[in-house]
Every structure is written in structure tokens, then in C-alpha cells.
Amino acid sequence: MDAFDRIAARTPMQTRRSVAKMLDVADRIHSILEQKQMSQKDLATALHKSESEISKWLSGTHNLELKTIIRIEEALGEDILTVPQTV
Amino acid sequence: MKNFVTIRLFKAFNRVNYYTLQVEGRGQSETDSFFDRFEQDASLTKDVDLLVTWITEIGRRRGAKARYFRFENDANALPPPARIMAELGDDYCRLRLYCIRLTDEVVILANGGLKTGRTVQDSPDLLTKFRFANKMAGQLMELIQTGELVTEGKEIMNLEEIDLID
Numbered sequence: 001m002d003a004f005d006r007i008a009a010r011t012p013m014q015t016r017r018s019v020a021k022m023l024d025v026a027d028r029i030h031s032i033l034e035q036k037q038m039s040q041k042d043l044a045t046a047l048h049k050s051e052s053e054i055s056k057w058l059s060g061t062h063n064l065e066l067k068t069i070i071r072i073e074e075a076l077g078e079d080i081l082t083v084p085q086t087v
Numbered sequence: 088m089k090n091f092v093t094i095r096l097f098k099a100f101n102r103v104n105y106y107t108l109q110v111e112g113r114g115q116s117e118t119d120s121f122f123d124r125f126e127q128d129a130s131l132t133k134d135v136d137l138l139v140t141w142i143t144e145i146g147r148r149r150g151a152k153a154r155y156f157r158f159e160n161d162a163n164a165l166p167p168p169a170r171i172m173a174e175l176g177d178d179y180c181r182l183r184l185y186c187i188r189l190t191d192e193v194v195i196l197a198n199g200g201l202k203t204g205r206t207v208q209d210s211p212d213l214l215t216k217f218r219f220a221n222k223m224a225g226q227l228m229e230l231i232q233t234g235e236l237v238t239e240g241k242e243i244m245n246l247e248e249i250d251l252i253d
Contacts, residue, residue, distance in 0.1 A: 002119060002122070003119065003122035003123045003126040004097075004098065004118075004119075004122045004139060004142075006126060007122060007126055007135055007136060007139045008139050008140075008143055010136070011136040011139060011140055012136070015133075015136055015137065015140055016140050016143075016144070019137070019140045019141060019144050020144055020148070023144060023149065027149065030154075058154075059154070060155065061166065
């Protein structure tokens with residue numbers, strides 16, 4: 001086992017889940033933008049935000065607040081986060 | 088004195104093969120040297136854990152999309168853009184690992200260090216690694232243009248024939 005593998009093994013699950021979730025959200029927004037043939041600039045305009053702010057949100061490293069995600073969902077007309085429903 | 092540099096596989100994941108650079112006469116690859124150096128540094132545990140998590144997540148599940156990487160002249164680096172890191176706070180990840188992203192499936196990891204100043208020029212620990220990565224990136228781009236370096240999927244096809252010069 002080399003240093004990379006040892007570091008991977010010791011990394012807390014919370015760090016791994018956090019990176020994965022932030023990237024999931026960013027990738028989902030990118031995917032919707034592509035599907036709707038929208039640019040980051042279009043999304044920025046719809047949300048009255050700067051393009052650099054949107055770029056930050058879509059980096060996959062930004063800890064987006066739930067209310068921000070909801071605003072993006074409204075602007076895009078699509079769900080970004082879905083929660084499994086128990087019946 | 089000029090040293091030959093060869094490329095060898097570092098880690099293979101489902102979506103990405105990460106290669107590394109081996110400088111002639113050095114006991115370990117550039118990327119092994121980077122992780123060995125920072126593995127036991129208690130003040131940088133969170134930073135190095137994050138870097139490894141990014142590399143693994145991109146490799147396993149996502150592919151090496153250009154937007155996951157910082158642009159550093161001809162080379163790239165992880166983690167993502169400085170502007171974003173700055174907004175998350177300087178303590179988010181102070182390490183930089185230089186790399187050369189060839190495709191969504193092939194990335195060559197180099198070496199890196201601790202960013203102590205606002206720019207790489209202000210960070211003595213980083214500057215030599217930045218220059219080395221860019222020197223390698225320039226040569227790799229030439230080899231791609233001349234057809235001497237060919238990738239197929241996650242593989243660099245003619246790996247044993249490629250010699251770079253430091």
C-alpha cells in the first residue's frame with residue numbers, strides 16, 4: 001500500500017460523502033443546462049446573479065444552501081435534489 | 088544536467104487512468120514523492136485527504152472533465168480554481184498538485200506543494216514544481232501533435248517509447 005492508498009483509507013467518510021454530493025449537485029446543474037441548451041450566463045441572468053457567482057456554484061466545491069438549490073431548480077424548471085419517498 | 092523522464096501508471100480507476108512522471112535517478116515518482124511528503128503532516132491532514140478524495144471521485148465516477156481542473160499555463164492542477172478556494176476560505180485546501188490532463192480518461196499527475204503566497208511565484212515550495220509540470224506539459228503537447236503520443240480510452244498506447252527531458 002502506497003501513501004496515496006493509505007491517505008484514501010484514513011479519509012473520513014464525511015469528507016468523501018461531502019465531495020461526492022457537492023459534485024453530484026454541480027454535475028446535475030451542468031447536465032440540465034446542456035439539455036436545455038442554456039449557458040451559465042443564461043442561468044446568471046435568470047437568477048439576477050453574476051456569472052462568476054454561478055461559476056462558483058457549479059464548481060463542485062461550493063457548499064450550496066438548500067434555498068439556493070431551490071432557486072436554481074425554479075430557474076431551470078427541473079429538480080436538482082430528490083429525496084426517496086417512503087410510503 | 089538533463090535527466091530523462093518516463094511516464095508510468097500511478098492509479099487506475101473505472102473512469103480515469105492516472106499516470107505519473109519518473110525522473111531518471113530519483114527513487115520514487117513525482118506523485119509518490121508528493122504524497123509521501125504530506126501524508127504525515129498533521130497540519131495538512133484535511134488538505135491532503137481532500138486532494139486524494141477529489142482524485143478518487145473523479146477517477147471512479149466522473150471522468151476528468153476539464154472544469155474539475157485549474158489551468159496553470161500549459162499544465163493543470165487540483166484542487167479546482169483558486170478563486171473558488173479563496174471564497175471557501177484559505178484553509179479549505181492549501182496544497183496544489185500539478186498535473187497534465189490529456190483527455191477525460193487520461194491524466195498525468197506530477198508533483199506539488201504548499202501554497203504559501205497569493206501566487207505561485209510567491210510560494211517558493213511550489214515554483215519549481217510548477218515549472219517542472221509546465222515543462223513536461225509543453226513536451227507532451229508536442230508529442231500529441233506529432234502523433235508520437237497516442238491515447239486510446241484510458242491508456243497511453245506507446246508508453247515505453249516516450250521519453251521526456253527535465
